[in-house]
Amino acid sequence: MAQGDYDTGLERCPANYQPLTPLTFLRRAAEVFPDRTAIAHGALRRTYAEFYARSRRLASTLVARGIGRGNTVSVLLPNVPAMLECHHGVPMSGAVLHSINTRLDAAAIAFQLDHACSRLLIVDVEFASLAREAVALSSARPPLVLCDDAEFDGPRPEAAAVDYEAMLDAGDPEFDWPMPRDEWDAISINYTSGTTGNPKGVVSHHRGAYLLAQANALTTAMGQHAVYLWTLPMFHCNGWCFPWTLSVVAGTHVCLREVRDAPIWRALAEDGVTHLCGAPIVMSLIDAAPEGARRALTRRVRFCTAAAPPPETLLARMRAAGFEVTHLYGLTETYGPAVVNEWHEDWSDLSSTEQATLNARQGVRYLPLEDLAVMDPGTMRPVPSDGKTMGEVMFRGNVVMKGYFRNEAATRAAFDGGWFHSGDLGVVHPDGYLQLRDRSKDVIISGGENISSIEVEEVLYRHPDIAVCAVVAMPHPGWGETPCAFVELVPGAQADADALRAWCRERLAHYKVPGRFVFDAVPRTSTGKVQKFVLRERAGNLGPDNLA
Known part of the structure; x- marks a missing residue:
């Protein structure tokens, strides 16, 4: 046997190799903690x-x-x-x-x-x-x-x-x-939103679900017997793999048929909830609950949120109410969260405005994700870490989907160059933290200049009168496109288009200021994502005569 040959005569067998599957977490929890409450409903x-x-x-x-x-x-x-x-x-x-x-x-x-x-x-x-x-x-x-x-x-x-x-x-x-014959065996199929054409079936495997389920517990600091409140739909990316995570720590699932303020606050107080997840809209629901529904919290509660970063004022109120907010980012194709805004202790000493700026970033790769990069999709080279140069966010690792079911062409395109192409555009800051700038389809091109809809939304979200906003392109007779902002105001607020336009002009280049403000309910999916394709259609029908 050659020196250093560690394979000859050493073979895989049932004694030393088993496929990874999150199903073993439940078996172990039932063996070790059979009488522990697993589900409360x-x-x-x-x-x-x-x-x-x-x-x-x-x-x-x-x-x-x-x-x-x-x-x-x-x-x-x-x-x-x-x-x-x-x-x-x-x-x-x-x-x-x-x-x-x-x-x-x-x-x-x-x-x-x-x-x-x-x-x-x-x-x-x-x-x-x-x-x-x-x-x-x-x-x-x-x-x-x-x-x-x-x-x-x-x-x-x-x-x-x-x-x-x-x-x-x-x-x-x-x-x-x-046990699965192979950890590469499919465990689930979840369909994308399908905002253009038919949705695609994202196939996940046992290995990825096992790894992300464990990483959830570590990333969210779940201790043994954590109590998790189900405000995130389990049909959405398999509930970010948390249905399997709770068995890792022998925790308790607190189920909710509907996401409403009173049942959420009741569960927080009476069931000892330690963790929950959801879009910022869920956070707003909790924050806006009337005094009769709210309860005093006796412990810090970890709230993991994804999608657009919460407004600075909302984050401050959530902290005051007893919540610790963690910003996550991912896609159905990455089993849910694959990026986390890991918080540094010294950041807590900064001003609330500086903290909000840091909180707006998506962050760094999750533990089981091998590679995360922002690259030029044409050259497949990483963009400079200057916080300015945009590229496409790409993933590589064991928590990336098997592919799209019965759609080989879409799978090949998604994995071109050996990376999963997210379609999201972002920058990398000097400290290595990722920040999204837009979806490639949501970039507004005005007079040849690219405008990030997320950048405009972030400025609007800093206005104290704005509860929810979304920015999309609308036709412009001279510039081709201009931003159009759809806005939901905080109850009782009085801000009008002129006030918001002045606010934006103080904080944005002139060409980035929305040409129109529409005060109306912002359509969202059941998981809290803004339906920008609906807003783009509405903005397109407004016509140039309606430009402010």
Whole structure:
């Protein structure tokens, strides 16, 4: 044997190699902490032993139906215990979990059912009619399994589907579920927003879900037995992998059917919540709750937010209320968060304005992400770390998707040059921290000059009267395009277009100042993302005569 030859005679075997899968986290939590509360939902409490047994029952019934490796099980569920069980029981059968956005219409759901080749659809009682309409429009025609959640206070449809609890009762709580054959096996498929054309099916694997689930616990400083409040939809990027994360620390999932201020504050006070996630709109909801709904917090609560950075004034109020806010960034294609704004202790000594500037940055790579770069997509070379030169944000590592299901052309384009191309534009600051400037499709080109819509939004968000804003391009007869700002004011605020225009002129180059301010509700997705494609269409229809 040659010196340094550490492979000859040393082979992989079951004793020294097992595929990574987040499903083992639940098994361990049930073995070590069987009586610990795993799930809280209204009056319901389920232990880890019960959680694991019910997930195994689900897996066994799927296998009994002939569902296994290579098959897809779709779910149309809010943040209820059944959704957590599906995140474990479906992949325990070998099948792939397909979580559907509950805000979609029947036609969009039917497209996903067909594209994912769905074999079964598990649906909450609230969405039974929607599911039946979608199945009727689809070619896949998956059978329905109806989940009747006791916390739903609406009307029940006539029974015309398999009952979820009856299906689990027929399952085996000791089911010896198989490990994935390979950690590269698909664990889930999630569909992108599909704002232009049909959405793409993002395929994730067991290895990536395992790594991100562990990284979530480390990044968010989750201690043993953390308590997590489900304000982030689990259908969105599999809840950023947090359905699997809580088992890492034997924590408690606190489920919420709806994101409303009173139930959130009640859970924060009565359930001992330590962590929650959501878009800035969720933060605004918590902050704007009336005095009758608010509760005093006896501990610091970690709030992880993504999308646009929260306004400086909102961050200050959240800190005063007892929240510690962490800014994350990622995409469906990166399992959720893959970048974190790691906070330095000395930053806390800075002024609130300086802290807000630092908080606006997306940050540095997550622990399981091997590479993060901002590059010129033409040359594939990194841009200078000067905080000014824009390039495309690119990712490389084990928490990047397998690819787009049944879409080889889109997959090849996304991975061109050995990197995942996000489509987001950003800069790198001298300290290595990434900051987004725009989506490539959202850049406004006025008289040949590129205007970052995010830059204009950041200036507007500093105005104390603005609650929500979004900036898009609108046609201009002389410059081609000019910014158009859609604004929601803080309740009771009186700012008008002239005041906001003056505010922007003091802080932006003249050509970057919005040519029009529209005071109206800003349309958002169910996950809190602003629907800029809707706003672009509205701005395009305003016409040049309406320019201020």
